[in-house]
Amino acid sequence: MSVVKLLCCLLFMYHVSDGRKIKENKAVDREQREVLKVKAPYISSSVFRMFAEGEDHCTLDPLQLHTLTSCGFNSSNPIIIITHGWSFDGVMESWVPRLATTLKRNLMDINVVITDWLSLAHAHYPTAAQSTRTVGKDIAHLLQSLQAHYQYPVRKVHLIGYSLGAHIAGFAGSYLEGSEKIGRITGLDPAGPLFEGMSPTDRLSPDDAEFVDAIHTFTQKHLGLSVGIKQAVAHYDFYPNGGEFQPGCELHSIYDHISQYGLLGFEQTVKCAHERSVHLFIDSVLNRDQQSVAYSCRDKRAFDKGVCLDCRRNRCNTLGYGIKKVRQGTSKRLYLNTRSQMPYKLYHYQFRIQFVNQILAIEPSLTISLTGTKEESGDVPIIVTGSISGNKTHTFLITLDRDLGELMLLKLTWERSALWRNMWNQVQNIIPWGGRERKPLLTVGKINVKAGESQERTPFCAMTNDGQHIEVSQDKLFVRCKDHKRKRSQRTHN
Numbered sequence: 001m002s003v004v005k006l007l008c009c010l011l012f013m014y015h016v017s018d019g020r021k022i023k024e025n026k027a028v029d030r031e032q033r034e035v036l037k038v039k040a041p042y043i044s045s046s047v048f049r050m051f052a053e054g055e056d057h058c059t060l061d062p063l064q065l066h067t068l069t070s071c072g073f074n075s076s077n078p079i080i081i082i083t084h085g086w087s088f089d090g091v092m093e094s095w096v097p098r099l100a101t102t103l104k105r106n107l108m109d110i111n112v113v114i115t116d117w118l119s120l121a122h123a124h125y126p127t128a129a130q131s132t133r134t135v136g137k138d139i140a141h142l143l144q145s146l147q148a149h150y151q152y153p154v155r156k157v158h159l160i161g162y163s164l165g166a167h168i169a170g171f172a173g174s175y176l177e178g179s180e181k182i183g184r185i186t187g188l189d190p191a192g193p194l195f196e197g198m199s200p201t202d203r204l205s206p207d208d209a210e211f212v213d214a215i216h217t218f219t220q221k222h223l224g225l226s227v228g229i230k231q232a233v234a235h236y237d238f239y240p241n242g243g244e245f246q247p248g249c250e251l252h253s254i255y256d257h258i259s260q261y262g263l264l265g266f267e268q269t270v271k272c273a274h275e276r277s278v279h280l281f282i283d284s285v286l287n288r289d290q291q292s293v294a295y296s297c298r299d300k301r302a303f304d305k306g307v308c309l310d311c312r313r314n315r316c317n318t319l320g321y322g323i324k325k326v327r328q329g330t331s332k333r334l335y336l337n338t339r340s341q342m343p344y345k346l347y348h349y350q351f352r353i354q355f356v357n358q359i360l361a362i363e364p365s366l367t368i369s370l371t372g373t374k375e376e377s378g379d380v381p382i383i384v385t386g387s388i389s390g391n392k393t394h395t396f397l398i399t400l401d402r403d404l405g406e407l408m409l410l411k412l413t414w415e416r417s418a419l420w421r422n423m424w425n426q427v428q429n430i431i432p433w434g435g436r437e438r439k440p441l442l443t444v445g446k447i448n449v450k451a452g453e454s455q456e457r458t459p460f461c462a463m464t465n466d467g468q469h470i471e472v473s474q475d476k477l478f479v480r481c482k483d484h485k486r487k488r489s490q491r492t493h494n
Helices: 003-016 026-035 062-071 095-107 125-130 132-150 164-175 251-286 300-304 418-430 482-493
Strands: 047-050 058-060 079-083 111-116 157-162 184-188 211-215 236-240 293-296 316-318 332-336 347-362 365-372 380-382 388-400 407-415 441-451 457-462 469-471 475-480
Touching (some): 047 062, 058 062, 079 095, 079 164, 095 251, 157 164, 157 251, 164 184, 184 251, 211 251, 236 293, 316 332, 380 388, 388 441, 407 441
Parallel strands (some): 079 111, 079 157, 157 184, 184 211, 211 236
Antiparallel strands (some): 047 058, 293 316, 293 332, 347 388, 347 441, 365 380, 441 457, 457 475
16 A cells, blocks of 8 residues: 555554444434424534636625626526535635636636535544535525525536535435435535435435436545445446546646645645546536446446446436436446546447457457547557457457547557467477477457447458468557448438
8 A cells, every 4th residue: 555545544543443334313304304484593513615717706694685697696697606525724726716717717608606615625534424414404505595586596506516515415415305416416526424325315326316327437446435325326337447446546646636736735645546536527528529328337347457447328428518318217327438537538449359369278369440530549459358268259448548430440460478489489399290380379259349329330341351360569450341331321311
């Protein structure tokens, strides 16, 4: 375990060690709900600020809602409420104004509100976790006040909560009275400790809004705990890069963070993976021409094999603000790979390669290069899990940072390795070849490539007539099969 991870875990364990799981019986739950119905003035523990670019943010007074117009509130526009998480130092994190600014500038006709609950968040983690219900109740009261004074429909409300703030958003939805639900809740790496494994009523869940989505970016366990919750908590749960850890957040990246954030670079390295969920969401608003697509899959292992790039029946969706709001009967887990920097989008390609009549079981080192109508991929190594023998089709996942366009040419190379050279020499010593040296061959059958983003399938055939045999250190070229061109032309014509 790296020094940064160890320090982070020890610090987190210190705050969690005195905690106990949040459980609340029905009587207490009813009592908290009844508070919303009391006619006496409701005293909020949170501060709500209408965001305006610059330093002057207007504080909303739920008891004086008629003054909302002076804060620039427009009842015709949707509301996005941003809620931060646990605070170690009692200072609002820099991502909060950045997200608010991004939403305000790019979505234009929208009300952006920031929930400030630092007075409760700046405490031992278990105490802050218990306060999430209180803050959720504060948000629910604000929304009910808007309903009463402005006849504002809560279906136009989008709650965005980070870490503990995600569960706050869930509690806000569950405490809201009436038949109408909040329109959307987005959980940005919802907090794991004291919430993992809890019932839906004690955490963010799909029941808390008309549509709930969550982005999980730091579910890697240390000392039995993970910073972000691993279980599905939404209608669509996204797991970028498997959800456990994120590229660019390793210890050796601290120098990049220091050059970008100055003295705050060390802190940025510690919270990098957890906060990546926020920056992925910001990226989805800033780079709407490069939307990241994720694919439904049972787990990361299956996704890494490339068997899950299917968009039929809502099996894929867009990560972030532009998600397709399609409610399903059960939660969907979606996976994708991303870059380490913004824009985070990668293009996913599935390779299916059939190896024919392979007598000697080998584990070859293969390299693939693709040429499309827009770009070339360059050499991309592929990892063969297990040995190749008999007649078997292997599936691989390759991700690229650019769209190649319509695929036209494929180059396959069997790389020579010292291990293979030694093994082949041993085979030649054991088996006589009649005085003539024979080179080892791989015989390739069918090759199919599927682009995840376009869902286009392309079969490739050998470019020459000498069969599909590949020797060690030999480049073998394949072109789009002629039959595929004719079928594709017929589909287009029809």
